[in-house]
Amino acid sequence: xxxxxxxxxxxVGSQNMITDPFDLKPLNQDWQRFYQGKSELAVTPTxxxxxxxxxxxxxxxxxKVVPQGGNTSFVGGATPVQDELILSLKKMNNILEFxxxxxxxxxxxxxxLQSLNDYLQAYRYQMPWDLGARGSCQLGGNIATxxxxxxVVRNGPLRNYVMGLEVVLPNxxxxxxxxxxxxxxxxxxxxxxxxxxxGTLGIITQANVLCSPIPEQRQVFFLELNDFDEVxxxxxxxxQFEQLGAFELMEGRILKRxxxxxxxxxxxxxxxxxxxxVLIEICGQQIELEYYFERLLKHTEQIVFNQNExxxxxMWRWRESVPENLHKMGHVLTYDLxxxxxxxxxxxEQVYYGRKGPYNAFxxxxxxxxxxxxxxxxxxxxxxxxxxxxxEKIITLTKNLYGSISAEHGVGQLKxxxxxxxxxxxxxxxxxxxxxxxxxxxxxxPEKLL
Amino acid sequence: xxxxxxxxxVVDSGIKVxxxxxxxxxxxxxxxxxxxxEIAVEEAVRLKEKKLIAEIVAVTIGPKQGAESLRxxxxxxxxxxxxxxxxxxxxxxxxxxxxxxxxxxxxxxxxYNLVLMGKQSIDxxxxxxxxxxxxxLDWPQxxxxxxxxxxxxxxQVVREIDGGLQTVKFKLPGVITCDLRLNQPRFASVxxxxxxxxxxxxxxxxxxxxxxxNSIQITKNEAPAIRKGGAIxxxxxxxxxxxxNEAKLx
Numbered sequence: 001x002x003x004x005x006x007x008x009x010x011x012v013g014s015q016n017m018i019t020d021p022f023d024l025k026p027l028n029q030d031w032q033r034f035y036q037g038k039s040e041l042a043v044t045p046t047x048x049x050x051x052x053x054x055x056x057x058x059x060x061x062x063x064k065v066v067p068q069g070g071n072t073s074f075v076g077g078a079t080p081v082q083d084e085l086i087l088s089l090k091k092m093n094n095i096l097e098f099x100x101x102x103x104x105x106x107x108x109x110x111x112x113l114q115s116l117n118d119y120l121q122a123y124r125y126q127m128p129w130d131l132g133a134r135g136s137c138q139l140g141g142n143i144a145t146x147x148x149x150x151x152v153v154r155n156g157p158l159r160n161y162v163m164g165l166e167v168v169l170p171n172x173x174x175x176x177x178x179x180x181x182x183x184x185x186x187x188x189x190x191x192x193x194x195x196x197x198x199g200t201l202g203i204i205t206q207a208n209v210l211c212s213p214i215p216e217q218r219q220v221f222f223l224e225l226n227d228f229d230e231v232x233x234x235x236x237x238x239x240q241f242e243q244l245g246a247f248e249l250m251e252g253r254i255l256k257r258x259x260x261x262x263x264x265x266x267x268x269x270x271x272x273x274x275x276x277x278v279l280i281e282i283c284g285q286q287i288e289l290e291y292y293f294e295r296l297l298k299h300t301e302q303i304v305f306n307q308n309e310x311x312x313x314x315m316w317r318w319r320e321s322v323p324e325n326l327h328k329m330g331h332v333l334t335y336d337l338x339x340x341x342x343x344x345x346x347x348x349e350q351v352y353y354g355r356k357g358p359y360n361a362f363x364x365x366x367x368x369x370x371x372x373x374x375x376x377x378x379x380x381x382x383x384x385x386x387x388x389x390x391x392e393k394i395i396t397l398t399k400n401l402y403g404s405i406s407a408e409h410g411v412g413q414l415k416x417x418x419x420x421x422x423x424x425x426x427x428x429x430x431x432x433x434x435x436x437x438x439x440x441x442x443x444x445x446p447e448k449l450l
Numbered sequence: 451x452x453x454x455x456x457x458x459x460v461v462d463s464g465i466k467v468x469x470x471x472x473x474x475x476x477x478x479x480x481x482x483x484x485x486x487x488e489i490a491v492e493e494a495v496r497l498k499e500k501k502l503i504a505e506i507v508a509v510t511i512g513p514k515q516g517a518e519s520l521r522x523x524x525x526x527x528x529x530x531x532x533x534x535x536x537x538x539x540x541x542x543x544x545x546x547x548x549x550x551x552x553x554x555x556x557x558x559x560x561x562y563n564l565v566l567m568g569k570q571s572i573d574x575x576x577x578x579x580x581x582x583x584x585x586x587l588d589w590p591q592x593x594x595x596x597x598x599x600x601x602x603x604x605x606q607v608v609r610e611i612d613g614g615l616q617t618v619k620f621k622l623p624g625v626i627t628c629d630l631r632l633n634q635p636r637f638a639s640v641x642x643x644x645x646x647x648x649x650x651x652x653x654x655x656x657x658x659x660x661x662x663x664n665s666i667q668i669t670k671n672e673a674p675a676i677r678k679g680g681a682i683x684x685x686x687x688x689x690x691x692x693x694x695n696e697a698k699l700x
Binding site for chain 1 (some may be wrong): 464
């Protein structure tokens with residue numbers, strides 16, 4: 001990389017280059033510290049033109065590039081594998097405009113999700129997707145990974161909300177797909193290729209996103225159920241609610257273990273290991289509480305609901321603290337799967353009969369069939385010993401259920417070796433062909449996804 | 451033993467308020483029980499669960515919607531509720547001395563052994579009502595309670611004071627105002643909120659118990675100044691210059 005430093009200086013300017021190893025350290029590793037890259041240079045371009053010139057240069061000189069947004073990936077997708085150049089979008093953080101008639105926001109890809117929401121709040125709008133990393137994750141990264149999150153059960157996938165994109169291709173060419181309209185039936189929708197491509201086909205520099213109105217009212221219910229069948233029965237009822245905002249499941253097994261980590265946080269119940277807990281959010285105009293009381297009481301008497309904003313945040317905090325608390329409980333093998341919701345319990349039983357063995361628990365967006373399945377080991381050795389058997393079992397089970405080995409977290413480095421099995425030979429081959437079409441020199445995010 | 455718990459209905463502290471010249475804009479704003487009053491209700495319920503008191507009566511002063519806060523208190527475990535109705539603005543026109551006088555009337559009418567309330571409301575932060583009530587009734591008082599023990603008609607209260615903690619003891623009846631660390635109120639459950647509907651709720655127009663004198667007049671309402679960003683200065687000379695010319699300190 002040293003021989004290219006001067007060239008990069010000419011393209012981006014030394015103020016947009018990071019070479020100090022101390023400053024590069026956080027960029028070289030993911031937030032969970034599973035992956036360690038060896039990059040010696042990061043550039044922080046401030047315009048699409050600069051991104052284009054960087055990529056053109058890299059393509060000509062066979063320099064590998066890792067696009068990086070908020071670096072909040074769960075699968076090592078945003079950090080270098082070797083010494084690739086890190087291309088950080090963080091300085092491209094302008095919100096360009098918001099059209100109040102179409103409710104479409106135009107922004108550069110380095111804008112942080114929370115910042116977009118803060119901006120949109122004045123117009124009583126919000127981003128249509130939401131996830132725990134909202135304070136750090138960036139628009140470009142969200143789109144490149146087709147981020148999932150908490151609102152999918154209500155709004156559907158991120159794909160539905162991207163109206164237009166500006167993408168810089170690996171050869172430096174700027175592809176202008178910045179459509180601003182809801183409807184456009186003029187052939188293949190190229191932008192869909194880049195959504196979820198995890199930075200392997202092009203770098204997203206700008207986007208037009210369709211926003212959702214901020215719900216006038218939000219009400220959260222936290223329910224305790226006795227067994228998994230009751231949970232599914234509740235899900236079927238809740239799916240009939242027009243105002244359903246979220247439907248999240250947490251096993252008692254996991255919530256009970258979160259208690260010591262959450263300090264003074266007010267618990268909705270005395271969590272029990274053999275129970276199941278569901279968070280239901282209702283949002284809309286004029287929430288008629290009696291309507292929900294009547295229908296929810298048919299399932300269980302164990303229901304609490306928030307009386308004010310602070311209690312609403314507290315209830316959500318129980319759900320959102322699960323991922324970070326998990327890692328404090330031991331060494332965790334964690335899987336983000338899509339399988340039919342009514343099969344979650346059955347699935348867990350297939351991996352560990354009777355739910356015995358190492359401590360295993362699931363939680364997740366039950367409303368859209370996305371399960372976060374976790375196995376907690378006391379030692380790294382135990383974890384490594386079990387890993388292969390468990391993963392093979394999980395992949396096979398998921399495939400047989402026509403599910404996905406990565407519902408929302410993407411593939412990155414972590415799940416590459418599953419891809420051929422997940423996709424099947426033919427599909428995989430077509431995906432590879434597309435990659436070769438856009439990136440013949442394989443400079444963009446190598447050793448990721450495929 | 452019978453306990454009266456006074457609760458005030460205030461703007462939800464999690465909401466961003468809009469300040470108008472005449473006061474906080476209450477139009478369509480979410481309101482809820484004052485956090486310290488909720489702590490008072492919770493404490494009463496815990497005392498009842500310990501079988502130290504037999505009956506909890508919650509009271510609020512305010513317009514029609516105030517009944518929601520009473521239902522919340524009933525759902526947490528109060529047995530009965532009293533709604534003193536008035537259309538006056540609770541965050542401005544319903545003031546401590548008037549409230550204390552009204553509560554005193556209710557105490558005389560119903561013979562409570564203990565009055566619990568929040569130490570202050572988060573809208574006006576007066577922190578006067580409990581103290582004034584004790585004065586009017588000529589009862590002992592313990593304010594800023596972070597721990598309450600009751601046995602054989604004696605109340606022992608740990609108070610949070612500037613220097614640390616102070617423990618006082620007095621013979622009931624008395625007034626205790628509740629502080630943050632006293633307890634963490636439970637969540638209200640749906641079955642309990644439904645049961646609350648059939649608990650007795652008495653409505654009394656304010657005029658039957660007292661009068662609002664508006665002896666404290668609000669002369670100005672303004673939002674706090676928007677915080678300006680700080681600046682890093684290069685040396686002490688520049689710092690002194692800014693302190694003199696910009697902050698106008700000397």
